[in-house]
Amino acid sequence: MKSEMQSFSDIAAKVAVRSLIEEVELTPKPGLVDQVNTGAHQDLTLQLMIKSAETLTDTFKNIAFVSYGRNPSQALREEIAAIGRIGERKMFEATGGVNTHKGAIWAIGLLVSAASIGKGRFTIKEIVKRAGEIASFPDRHCPNTNTNGRIVTLKYGVGGARGEAQQGFPHIMKFSLPMLYRSRAYGLTEEKARLKTLLSLIAHVDDTCILHRGGTEALMFAKKKAAYFLTKDNLECINTLDEEFISRNISPGGSADLLAATLFLDKIHALKAVDEVQKYELIK
Numbered sequence: 546m547k548s549e550m551q552s553f554s555d556i557a558a559k560v561a562v563r564s565l566i567e568e569v570e571l572t573p574k575p576g577l578v579d580q581v582n583t584g585a586h587q588d589l590t591l592q593l594m595i596k597s598a599e600t601l602t603d604t605f606k607n608i609a610f611v612s613y614g615r616n617p618s619q620a621l622r623e624e625i626a627a628i629g630r631i632g633e634r635k636m637f638e639a640t641g642g643v644n645t646h647k648g649a650i651w652a653i654g655l656l657v658s659a660a661s662i663g664k665g666r667f668t669i670k671e672i673v674k675r676a677g678e679i680a681s682f683p684d685r686h687c688p689n690t691n692t693n694g695r696i697v698t699l700k701y702g703v704g705g706a707r708g709e710a711q712q713g714f715p716h717i718m719k720f721s722l723p724m725l726y727r728s729r730a731y732g733l734t735e736e737k738a739r740l741k742t743l744l745s746l747i748a749h750v751d752d753t754c755i756l757h758r759g760g761t762e763a764l765m766f767a768k769k770k771a772a773y774f775l776t777k778d779n780l781e782c783i784n785t786l787d788e789e790f791i792s793r794n795i796s797p798g799g800s801a802d803l804l805a806a807t808l809f810l811d812k813i814h815a816l817k818a819v820d821e822v823q824k825y826e827l828i829k
């Protein structure tokens with residue numbers, strides 16, 4: 546018989562991987578890999594993204610396992626960072642060196658850890674707060690490499706993936722989750738609700754993936770266009786936005802990761818209300 550800790554870790558990992566797959570399968574997404582095209586990416590495909598997501602199951606499971614019932618601390622920060630780095634290595638092995646989910650391992654890894662600290666009983670607010678606390682401990686073993694994110698956060702003075710997590714995921718709490726809930730309440734299909742959720746992120750996030758490729762001009766363009774398309778009822782016109790992003794080499798990869806993180810929080814919250822047997826049914 547599985548312990549509660551093992552069951553929660555299995556469930557959290559399944560929900561995390563499912564969220565990544567649902568993000569990549571959502572279509573049409575501007576500039577991103579989806580079921581129709583590979584967006585502004587020459588080295589990514591839908592199949593590669595799905596393969597990458599599936600290789601991360603053990604990473605999320607191990608993060609949940611070591612975090613279960615603990616408190617945020619320097620020691621926990623370092624344990625999950627070590628697991629996260631092994632996850633990054635596995636991702637690069639699976640993709641032949643292409644960065645598919647580095648930002649997602651970071652964001653969802655922290656959220657999995659925080660949800661597990663609460664043994665699956667935390668509210669979303671408590672989860673993001675704990676995730677922010679863990680992310681704020683120094684990463685003493687971080688390799689001193691010049692990542693795209695690091696170069697760009699220094700150059701443009703933005704927070705990037707690190708800042709987003711350390712502040713308790715403000716773009717999820719202020720924009721994407723409220724947009725997902727509002728769109729569902731308004732009666733939109735789940736697909737349209739998720740597309741609006743993604744647009745709400747692109748309209749506000751300082752995405753280091755966009756900044757690194759095209760600087761502030763590209764970031765401003767992406768934010769303005771996403772805000773404009775958010776006012777449209779007919780979301781089929783996102784195809785036009787996709788073409789514009791592709792022609793300008795704009796990829797909102799950070800927003801894609803935050804969409805997956807939003808879906809993770811939504812699902813893990815919904816699972817709180819059901820019993821163990823139903824949980825396995827729901828995540829099958």
Ligand SMILES: CC(C)(COP(=O)(O)OP(=O)(O)OC[C@H]1O[C@@H](n2cnc3c(N)ncnc32)[C@H](O[C@H]2O[C@H](COP(=O)(O)OP(=O)(O)OP(=O)(O)O)[C@@H](O)[C@H]2O)[C@@H]1O)[C@@H](O)C(=O)NCCC(=O)NCCS
Pocket residue numbers: 625626627628629630644645646647648649650651652654655684687692693694695698704705706707709750751752753754757758796797798799800801802803
């Ligand atoms: C804290 C880390 C995330 C490292 O951060 P850093 O800023 O040093 O590094 P990057 O290596 O650039 O990775 C950051 C990824 O975060 C995503 N992102 C970007 N902006 C935001 C934002 N505002 N909020 C949240 N997330 C954001 C983004 O991911 C997407 O972009 C990927 C493609 O990016 P890139 O490789 O630059 O690709 P291309 O444009 O195609 O580049 P070229 O090929 O042209 O070079 C895409 O896949 C999306 O995923 C950034 O990639 C963290 O990794 C870390 O410190 N980890 C250590 C382990 C740890 O502590 N783990 C803890 C828990 S698991």
Ligand SMILES: Nc1ncnc2[nH]cnc12
Pocket residue numbers: 568569576577578579584586589594645646649796798799801802
């Ligand atoms: N769907 C997607 N396309 C490109 N980069 C991504 N990073 C995370 N999700 C992505």
